[in-house]
Amino acid sequence: MEIADMSLHTMLCWAMIVTGAFTVFGLSKYVTAPYGRHSAAGWGILLDPKLSWFLMESPNLVMILIFYLKNYGLSGRLPPAANCVLLLFYGGHYVNRSLIFPMRIRNGKKMPITVMLAAAFYCTWNGYIQSKTLLELEEYGDEVLSSTQFILGSVVFVAGFTINYQSDEILRNLRKPGETGYKIPYGGAFKYVSCGNFFGEIVEWIGFAIATNSLSGVAFAFYTFANTAPRGASHHKWYLEKFKGEYEDLGRCAVIPFIW
Template sequence: MTDIFTAFFGSEAEELYLLECMSYFMIFMAGTTFIALLFENVPYGRYSSSKYGFPVNVKFAWFVQELPAFMLPVYLVLGTSATQLSQISNRFIVAMYFCHYVQRSLIFPFLIRGGKSTPFASFMLAIVFCVYNGYLQIRYLSQFAVYPANWVTHPCFITGCVLWLVGFLINIHSDHILRNLRKPGETDYKIPVGGMFEYVSGANFLGEIVEWSGFALAAHSIHSAAFAIFTLVVLSSRAVAHHKWYLAKFEDYPKSRKALIPFVY
């Protein structure tokens, strides 16, 4: 069947070219973001500021901003031709994406306890990114990505899947630890302990970086690589900022704990 995207672009070649341009633009934005984050932290949570717009309730913000990353791909899978989803490798990689965003958009926001409001500018940028990246990743995987018949047994695919799973579990477990730091009614910050927090300050960020790096290795495309690079830039900056903040706030913060990479950095 002809879907609205094919009809809009006139040919699949034109849309595929757009997807490639979007990937390179995301890499360019990763570089730009890296430079910007050298001078200022991402304005969210403990770094929120009124200069980035009025505050948005944190649960509402997380739910609404992440939802397009789930809903648009659902349409791309169910409402378009999605010809490449007949291939088992494509289905596996798309399933990785959906596992993350089902948890992130439909479960995680409703588990948040307390938490500071999100500035409106950060909220809107997150929505734009989720729409942009959701279309980029799932449109390519569902309509254009062609893999060898034995790709599911290739070392890159297997290693990527293992990395994705390890990162996914680290991310979920680290979020669980952070949620349970405070007892009901408490508002003060505490030192996270347990899991990968024994080794790094940004355990949740490490998990997500590993997760999308594995996704990129399994998907083996410029589109997935762009996503992994952008994730690395943004979340590594957050991890470093958190680490510096913890060291400044707590005199007894573990000195052996690193920011993002255990025993290294």
């Protein structure tokens, strides 16, 4: 591994952490991401939501393929077992996000092209640093599989993925075919927070950061929180205004159960 190469990777990881700090500040104080229930004019042409989700999430899978071909080619060799498990976590999430989730969208609102492009840029950036970590820079030994840290991180990841997936299902099934308008979600993590899907995703990548024990994992987890937590706060405020006293009586937090 060349020192300059490692320095670039490290720099990109720290740049993501710094960008996350600016993101959480900007989304909390100045801008609400203009899509979904917060759609606003002036952010460019609107794209089909299924196409948008595919275009903005799929760079993660493309980066996995690029680094696999670069370092393993068609030799038939596989990365170490722990690397494969971590790639399964990471790649599995984005197979769902870029292929399965978009196809199951019903009555989704169109997305501004600027939002899609910004997300695609981030996913390309993140896909690069995560794929490079797992397929080039780090080779986890077999002993890692039985380590407390790896097991803990894996359990946390699976719990977060389960919460995220279940929350998406609850939201997707809120409206029957042909129905319009918004409803209050119930069940799962929505018993405690307004944004169970965001909470699940934050938990997922915290678990991933623990299991990978890497700067790239920490950067990903931090940026996920920085991007989703302010949006969750905006959603929570929207629910309180939309459903007024009915929603207050539920006693939910915005994103983190019992805390915030």
